[in-house]
Amino acid sequence: MKILVAAAGSRGDVAPYTGLGAELRRAGHDVVLATTDAFAPLVRDAGLDFRGLPADARASGGAQGRRELMRTAAAFISDLGQGFADVMAEGTDLLLLSTTTAPLGWHLAEATGTPSLGVYLQPTEPTGDFPPVVTGARSLGRLANRVAGRFALRMTDRVYEQAVAGLRRRLGLPPDSASATRRRQERANWPLLYGFSTALVPRPTDWRPGVEVVGNWWPPHEANEQLPEVVEDFLQAGPRPVLIGFGSMAAGEGERLSEIAVRALRDAGLRGILQAGSAGLAAEGDDVLTLGDVPHAPLFPRLAGVVHHAGAGTSAAALRAGVPAVTVPVAADQPFWAARLAALGAATEPIPFRSLTSERLADALGRATRHPAYARAATRAARHMATEDGAGRVAEAVRRLAEA
Numbered sequence: 415m416k417i418l419v420a421a422a423g424s425r426g427d428v429a430p431y432t433g434l435g436a437e438l439r440r441a442g443h444d445v446v447l448a449t450t451d452a453f454a455p456l457v458r459d460a461g462l463d464f465r466g467l468p469a470d471a472r473a474s475g476g477a478q479g480r481r482e483l484m485r486t487a488a489a490f491i492s493d494l495g496q497g498f499a500d501v502m503a504e505g506t507d508l509l510l511l512s513t514t515t516a517p518l519g520w521h522l523a524e525a526t527g528t529p530s531l532g533v534y535l536q537p538t539e540p541t542g543d544f545p546p547v548v549t550g551a552r553s554l555g556r557l558a559n560r561v562a563g564r565f566a567l568r569m570t571d572r573v574y575e576q577a578v579a580g581l582r583r584r585l586g587l588p589p590d591s592a593s594a595t596r597r598r599q600e601r602a603n604w605p606l607l608y609g610f611s612t613a614l615v616p617r618p619t620d621w622r623p624g625v626e627v628v629g630n631w632w633p634p635h636e637a638n639e640q641l642p643e644v645v646e647d648f649l650q651a652g653p654r655p656v657l658i659g660f661g662s663m664a665a666g667e668g669e670r671l672s673e674i675a676v677r678a679l680r681d682a683g684l685r686g687i688l689q690a691g692s693a694g695l696a697a698e699g700d701d702v703l704t705l706g707d708v709p710h711a712p713l714f715p716r717l718a719g720v721v722h723h724a725g726a727g728t729s730a731a732a733l734r735a736g737v738p739a740v741t742v743p744v745a746a747d748q749p750f751w752a753a754r755l756a757a758l759g760a761a762t763e764p765i766p767f768r769s770l771t772s773e774r775l776a777d778a779l780g781r782a783t784r785h786p787a788y789a790r791a792a793t794r795a796a797r798h799m800a801t802e803d804g805a806g807r808v809a810e811a812v813r814r815l816a817e818a
Contacts, residue, residue, distance in 0.1 A: 437805035468497035495577030532606035629802030659689030668694030678775035738788035759791030
C-alpha cells in the first residue's frame, strides 16, 4: 500500500511517526511522512520519503493568553490547510492522520475516497476517567470530566472552522462544518489508535468502539548506537548524572533556566547534562555538560534521573528507561502527562514552569534520585511498556484495512 502519514507540530509531535513509518515500511508498504520542512532530515534519516507541509508550529511559540493562543493556532491551521491537498499524490491508498492533521485530512479522504486511520499521541476522546488533557490534570468528577471533554472538542472545532471551509472550497466539496464532520466520524466509529502506553493511560471503558490504546511508537535507532565521545567520557567520569531539558519549550529563557539548573544540581550534590533545546540551556564546569540533540534510547538508561517538560515523547522515553523524573510542565498536554507520571510514583509532584526555582528543583532532584521508590515505580512501568508493540499494532490495523 501507498501510505501517507501526516503530522505537524514540534519535534515531539513528529518524531514518533518516524518509528511508526519505519515499521510500516518493514511490513512492505511505501510510506511518505508529510510534515514541516524543519523535520525533513529526521524523516529521511528514518528511511522514509518526505513531503513538505507549509506551516511551522514553532512560529507560534510566543503566543501569550488564551485568546491570542486561539488566534495563533487558527492561523497555523489555516496555513496547514492551504497546502494539505498538495501533499497527497495520486495513488495514495491510506491516510494516517495525527491529532493536528485529522480534522483536515477527513476532508481529503472524503474528496478522494481514500480510507483513513487516526494515529494520535494524546487522548482526545471524552471520558469520565480524566478531564481533557488541555485543561490541566485535576479531575472534575466523572460527569464533569465528560462534559469538559465534549466542550474541549467543540473549542478545537472552532480553531479548524476557517481552515476547513477553505479546504472544502478548494476540493470542490459542499460546505460543511468542522464539528459536523467530527461527529460523523464518531458515529461511524472511525478507527483511532493512540500511540501511548497503557501504563500511563489504561483504556477507559466509556470510550466508543474503534478507539484503542496500542503503545508508543519509538523513533528508530540502531541497537548498537553509540553516544558521542564527549558524552561517553562524561558518563564514565563520575556518578550517574541527571539530564535537564525542556525540549521545544521555553524559548528565550535559557539564561534564567541554566542558572536555576546548575544551582539546583550543585545544591543536590549531582552531576548534570543540560540539553540545550529551544531554550538554549548552557553551562560550563567539570560537573556539567551541555549537549544538543542526542537520542534518548542510548542515553536515558544511564542517567540517575531526568528533569523535563513532560511532553508526551520525553515522558514515555524516561519511563521506558526505568529512570525517575522531575517534571516541569509548561503548557498544553504537559500537566496531564506530568500528573500521570506522579500518580505512577515514577516522578515527583510536578513543578509548574512559572513556579520553578533552584530550591524547589534541588529538593525534587534529591527525592527523585535518593528515594528508591521512584526508580522502582519507573522500572515496573518500563517492564509493562516492553510488552507493548505499538507500531506492530498499527501495522496489523493497516493489514486489516487492506484486506477489507
